[in-house]
Amino acid sequence: MNIVVCVKQIPDPADPPAMDEARGTLNRSGKLIMDDSDSYGVEMALQLAEQAGGGEVTLVSMAPNNETSGLRTALAMGAAKAVLISDEALAGSDALSTAKVLARSIEKANPDLVVAATESTDGYTGTTPVQLAELLGWPSVTFAKKISIADGKVHVQRQTEVGYDDVECPLPAVVTVTAGVVEPRYPSFKGIMAAKSKPVEQPALVDLGLDASQVGAAGAGQKVVSVEAAPQRASGEIVVDDGDAYQKVVQFLQELKLV
Numbered sequence: 439m440n441i442v443v444c445v446k447q448i449p450d451p452a453d454p455p456a457m458d459e460a461r462g463t464l465n466r467s468g469k470l471i472m473d474d475s476d477s478y479g480v481e482m483a484l485q486l487a488e489q490a491g492g493g494e495v496t497l498v499s500m501a502p503n504n505e506t507s508g509l510r511t512a513l514a515m516g517a518a519k520a521v522l523i524s525d526e527a528l529a530g531s532d533a534l535s536t537a538k539v540l541a542r543s544i545e546k547a548n549p550d551l552v553v554a555a556t557e558s559t560d561g562y563t564g565t566t567p568v569q570l571a572e573l574l575g576w577p578s579v580t581f582a583k584k585i586s587i588a589d590g591k592v593h594v595q596r597q598t599e600v601g602y603d604d605v606e607c608p609l610p611a612v613v614t615v616t617a618g619v620v621e622p623r624y625p626s627f628k629g630i631m632a633a634k635s636k637p638v639e640q641p642a643l644v645d646l647g648l649d650a651s652q653v654g655a656a657g658a659g660q661k662v663v664s665v666e667a668a669p670q671r672a673s674g675e676i677v678v679d680d681g682d683a684y685q686k687v688v689q690f691l692q693e694l695k696l697v
Contacts, residue, residue, distance in 0.1 A: 475559055499521070529655065
């Protein structure tokens with residue numbers, strides 16, 4: 439069972455976010471870490487490979503400046519190897535451009551299953567995994583809270599607002615997992631040391647059959663034209679109860695058309 443996990447490396451959420459004013463995008467020039475939501479996908483993939491009795495987990499990531507810090511964390515958890523696509527031409531890529539790059543990398547890996555987070559915590563579009571599946575021509579199942587593999591099919595409990603749906607589809611497939619689907623393991627000291635020597639392949643765009651006009655800002659179908667701070671929340675109205683406070687509350691709710 440060979441599984442690919444899409445891993446996004448993001449600026450540390452503990453640090454104040456900064457914008458690249460020239461591009462209108464998030465500044466990613468510093469050290470990047472693995473998106474916390476992807477740790478669930480890595481753990482799920484490792485468990486599925488173990489349950490299958492063999493195979494390996496490969497990480498695929500797109501990040502600037504040849505950044506591998508986040509990938510090393512996932513490798514320390516137990517993934518076997520990683521593929522990093524890093525090129526200045528990728529700056530400003532939208533979700534679809536990102537999916538194109540990841541799809542070409544995944545095709546070369548030829549996995550049985552692709553696992554991804556439902557959405558990243560720095561973008562929250564939630565569209566890249568399903569775009570990826572469409573480009574690969576594979577079925578996709580989203581919001582998985584439980585995954586199992588049997589008889590060449592993936593069986594998923596797909597989380598819904600009222601419970602979950604039982605879904606199955608043939609392999610290969612793309613499955614997105616929700617936070618909390620499993621408890622991610624902590625990298626051991628042995629795992630951290632081993633991760634330093636695990637291979638991280640870095641193909642160029644030309645190796646993927648892509649050129650600069652198809653990705654990055656040049657290939658993006660959307661553009662950020664301005665970034666503004668959210669307006670400060672206005673102070674609320676204080677109601678002094680002189681015996682008729684309930685009437686003021688009802689009037690306030692009627693003005694908001696809530697009653």
